[in-house]
Amino acid sequence: MIDVNGTVYQDLTKILVTREEIAAKVAELGRIITEQYQGKKPVLICILKGAAVFFADLARAIDLPVTMEFMAISSYGSATKTTGQVKVVKDLDQDILDKDVIIVEDIVDSGVTLNYLKGMLEHRGAASIRIVTLLDKPARRRVRDLKVDYSCFNIPDEFVVGYGLDYDQMYRNLPDIGVLSPKVYERNE
Ligand code: IMP
Ligand code: MG
Numbered sequence: 001m002i003d004v005n006g007t008v009y010q011d012l013t014k015i016l017v018t019r020e021e022i023a024a025k026v027a028e029l030g031r032i033i034t035e036q037y038q039g040k041k042p043v044l045i046c047i048l049k050g051a052a053v054f055f056a057d058l059a060r061a062i063d064l065p066v067t068m069e070f071m072a073i074s075s076y077g078s079a080t081k082t083t084g085q086v087k088v089v090k091d092l093d094q095d096i097l098d099k100d101v102i103i104v105e106d107i108v109d110s111g112v113t114l115n116y117l118k119g120m121l122e123h124r125g126a127a128s129i130r131i132v133t134l135l136d137k138p139a140r141r142r143v144r145d146l147k148v149d150y151s152c153f154n155i156p157d158e159f160v161v162g163y164g165l166d167y168d169q170m171y172r173n174l175p176d177i178g179v180l181s182p183k184v185y186e187r188n189e
Helices: 007-011 019-036 052-060 112-123 182-188
Strands: 012-017 043-048 067-074 087-090 100-108 128-136 150-154 177-180
Touching: 007 012, 019 052, 019 128, 019 150, 043 052, 043 112, 052 100, 067 112, 100 112, 112 128, 177 182
Parallel strands: 043 067, 043 100, 100 128, 128 150
Antiparallel strands: 012 177, 067 087
16 A cells, blocks of 8 residues: 555645545445445446546445446546536446436536536436535535535545546545645646
8 A cells, every 4th residue: 555655645735535534434425325225226337537446445335236337528638627628538338228327426626527427317317316426625616506415525625636536647546635736736837
């Protein structure tokens, strides 16, 4: 396991959520989903790439016959602000008509990406759609009526990396979530 004193951690100003806090929340969310979907076979949809680490842990905390799907949507590029443009880069492999779908996202920021995605899955005839996210930045929401069913951690408006979240594709493998030092953006500007 990567150590907090390791090289990549030197690019963080602070650790916001520790691996222990993440593990406790993931276990709790797994139990909640297991209870709420008794007798069902939910389709878990991982929004690549950011949600991949959270998704792998969450799926194993759910004691139900789930299936796993992966979808890639781009609305971001490598910058730290959303562009508002959404495009499906990789679509689902299965038909979700009459299925109970759980969208698993890394972070809800403006909400533009998820709002678009939810509308699209509704259109395809899912029986139910719930959104679970690892992180939520409520201060930055632009889509006011987007309902996030479960958020593990609400965080302030700071750019974070780790546990799947990236800056320019880096830092996804950090086991904790931390605030990226502005020195890193300045270096790349
Ligand atoms: P939204 O459409 O603005 O809600 O964009 C959400 C997406 O932006 C997430 O899935 C992330 O890929 C990215 N994002 C937003 N905030 C952060 C952050 O603090 N760190 C890393 N990625 C972020
Ligand atoms: Mg990203």
